[in-house]
Structures are given as structure tokens and as C-alpha cells.
Amino acid sequence: MKDEKPINERIKEQFEECESDEGWYRCKVCGVKHYYGQSRKSDLLRHLDSHD
Numbered sequence: 001m002k003d004e005k006p007i008n009e010r011i012k013e014q015f016e017e018c019e020s021d022e023g024w025y026r027c028k029v030c031g032v033k034h035y036y037g038q039s040r041k042s043d044l045l046r047h048l049d050s051h052d
Contacts, residue, residue, distance in 0.1 A: 011044050014051070
């Protein structure tokens with residue numbers, strides 16, 4: 001069974017904030033950069049699922 005951590009905790013573990021670009025986060029696994037905003041949270045979650 002997959003570990004069911006809270007969404008925000010999974011995002012914090014898997015992504016690091018880009019210091020030079022506010023609001024952008026880089027995946028720690030593959031280095032892909034995503035914007036993190038209210039409407040874009042789903043993009044980060046889809047990216048996390050691609051690594052599962």
C-alpha cells in the first residue's frame with residue numbers, strides 16, 4: 001500500500017523552492033521546475049505521481 005502522507009508534506013519532501021524564482025519549485029529527483037500556486041498545485045501532484 002502506498003504511503004498516504006498529507007499532500008503538502010509530500011510536496012515539501014520532493015521539491016525544493018528555487019531561490020532565484022519565487023513561487024517555483026524544483027523536483028529533487030529529476031530537476032524539473034514547476035510553478036507552485038493555488039491553481040498549479042495539481043501540476044506538482046501529477047509530477048509526484050510520475051515518480052511513484
